[in-house]
Amino acid sequence: xxxxxxxxxxxxxxxxGAKAVEATGASLTALIDDLEGNHPGIKDRLVETKxxxxxxxxxxxxxxxxxxxxxxxxxxxxxxxxxxxVVLPAVAGxxx
Amino acid sequence: xxxxxxATYDAIVAHAKRDHPDEACGIVAGPEGSDRPVRFxxxxxxxxxxxxxxxxxxxxxxxxKDMDERDEEPVVVYHSHTATEAYPSRTDIxxxxxxxxxxxxxxTREHGNNEGPVEFRSYSIVDGVVTEEDVTITPTEQxxxx
Numbered sequence: 001x002x003x004x005x006x007x008x009x010x011x012x013x014x015x016x017g018a019k020a021v022e023a024t025g026a027s028l029t030a031l032i033d034d035l036e037g038n039h040p041g042i043k044d045r046l047v048e049t050k051x052x053x054x055x056x057x058x059x060x061x062x063x064x065x066x067x068x069x070x071x072x073x074x075x076x077x078x079x080x081x082x083x084x085x086v087v088l089p090a091v092a093g094x095x096x
Numbered sequence: 097x098x099x100x101x102x103a104t105y106d107a108i109v110a111h112a113k114r115d116h117p118d119e120a121c122g123i124v125a126g127p128e129g130s131d132r133p134v135r136f137x138x139x140x141x142x143x144x145x146x147x148x149x150x151x152x153x154x155x156x157x158x159x160x161k162d163m164d165e166r167d168e169e170p171v172v173v174y175h176s177h178t179a180t181e182a183y184p185s186r187t188d189i190x191x192x193x194x195x196x197x198x199x200x201x202x203x204t205r206e207h208g209n210n211e212g213p214v215e216f217r218s219y220s221i222v223d224g225v226v227t228e229e230d231v232t233i234t235p236t237e238q239x240x241x242x
Contacts, residue, residue, distance in 0.1 A: 009169075010193040059191055061153045066161075068153045088160055089193035091139075094119055094148035095177040095185050 003031060003079055006086040014042040023085075028062065029054075029075045031085065046087070047075065059090040097229050098198040098218040100124070100133050100172070103236040107136050109214055112176035112202040115141065116209050119176050120202075121149040125163050126171035133171040133198070148187070149175045172218075174200035181205075182215035184226050192221035198229065 002022040007015050015021050021039070025031030036043035048057050055075065056062060062069045063086040069077045079085070104124055112120045121141050124133035137159065142152035151159070163169060173194055177185075182203035184192070192199060203215040220227045 008193065010195060061156060063157050066157065068157070070153070086157065086160075088156055090150055090153070090191065091121070091123070091156060091173060091193070092143075092148070092150035093175060093185065093188035093191045094143070094145065095180045096145075096147035096187055 002081065004084050005031070005035065006084070008088055010089055011042060011045055011087065014039040014045070025079055027075070027079060028064070028069055028073075028077045028085075031079055032075075059092060061088045061090060062086070063088070097232060098133075098172070098200070099131075099232045099234060101234050101236045104133060104136050105216070105233050107138075108172075108174050108200065109202060109216065111138050112174075112204050112214065113207075113209055115176070116204040117146045117178045118144055119146065119149040119178060121151065121173075121175040123159070123170045123174065123197075124172035125166070125168040128167050128169045131171060135166075135168065146178050170194050170197050172200050173197045174202065176202045176204055178204050178208075182217045184219055184221060189221055189224055189226060195220075195222045 002024050004020050005023050006020045007018060023031050023034045025034050032043050032046055046057060046060055047054050064077055065083055111122060119141055122138040125135040125137060126132040139151045139155060141149045143150045182201035184199060184201065199219045199221050201217050206212060216231065218229050218231050220229060
């Protein structure tokens with residue numbers, strides 16, 4: 001069994017238009033690496049390297065079973081078979 | 097072109113005026129592929145700022161989950177500028193992530209919380225390219241009473 005990852009419209013160019021794909025990994029980092037293997041380029045849209053450490057991009061939200069990963073360990077958040085991962089870009093902007 | 101009914105247009109303007117001088121934000125959902133904005137949803141500006149808006153991440157998740165269950169998509173993504181014109185800023189363009197949506201900007205710089213006309217403009221924002229589009233306001237359809 002695998003983990004279902006729901007892909008937002010803006011990133012479906014990496015998944016041949018698929019709204020959801022399957023991936024594996026025991027942590028979010030591992031899952032993103034697995035995604036990258038099948039959908040090259042997607043990793044760079046999800047994470048960034050800042051001051052030598054890799055983190056989720058500020059305006060990308062990832063949820064594991066309805067919970068924002070920022071509250072459950074970020075990229076270190078643990079995953080198990082059957083979990084559902086949802087990726088949603090932030091809806092944000094402003095005059096600044 | 098964006099076609100929007102009067103009641104929804106009025107609701108967006110009212111929200112922008114009410115939240116002035118902070119930016120107001122929200123979406124209007126519609127059936128997937130229909131390009132019809134029918135379900136007006138005010139969102140809380142988690143940034144609570146006169147120069148920035150952001151949907152709260154938990155609200156965002158719930159919003160997309162609801163739309164998914166209803167086979168809807170965000171047809172309009174709106175926000176207000178409270179001291180500048182109703183034109184997408186560099187931040188707006190950089191963060192725009194719904195290539196199929198109409199990005200509506202309302203400027204409340206003229207009358208703030210008070211009565212009076214506002215700038216109400218619509219754009220598509222795809223891969224950093226902004227294209228302004230016409231806005232057509234249609235009379236609100238009344239529910240037939242029996």
